[in-house]
Amino acid sequence: MEVAYLQTSIGLAKFEGDEKGLASIKVLDGNKPNGITPEVLVEAVSQFQEYFEGKRQYFDLKLNPSGTDFQKNVWKLLQEIPYGKTVSYLELSKKLGDPKAIRAVASANGKxxxxxxxxxxxxxxxxxxxxGYAGGLHRKKWLLEHESPVKQTTLF
Incomplete structure (x- = not known):
């Protein structure tokens, strides 16, 4: 598994992946360690940088996350949420066909x-x-404001 880092305005992004695809991207506190970005992660780092510069709304990357079938189904639904839009856990549960699965959807979302x-x-x-946001609510707020089609002082 190859590793790369990108310093963003809301934390250090750590990328892990190989020729099968991107396995994980995590946000960390701290500064970027020195190092060269492995060839297999160059495109992911580049697209991520464009996102933070406001030049990219969609990612076109080969993904290879590890998870259960249910988690992967939830993650696939998450990718259908348009840039600048939000949905509720209940809406996601309904799209999966089980409105009572809110907690399971929230758990998959968190993983x-x-x-x-x-x-x-x-x-x-x-x-x-x-x-709930594993990266911290301050980051969630920043990301939603970054993606908001209406630029204002603050959304939340």
């Missing part, structure tokens, strides 16, 4: 290994509140 590329930050509470 998403592909920060931003699989946009779990676009999932909010049914009442519109920012709820």
């Amino acid at each position: 998403n290994p592909l920060w931003i590329v699989v946009p779990c930050h676009r999932v909010i509470g049914s009442n519109g509140d920012l709820v």
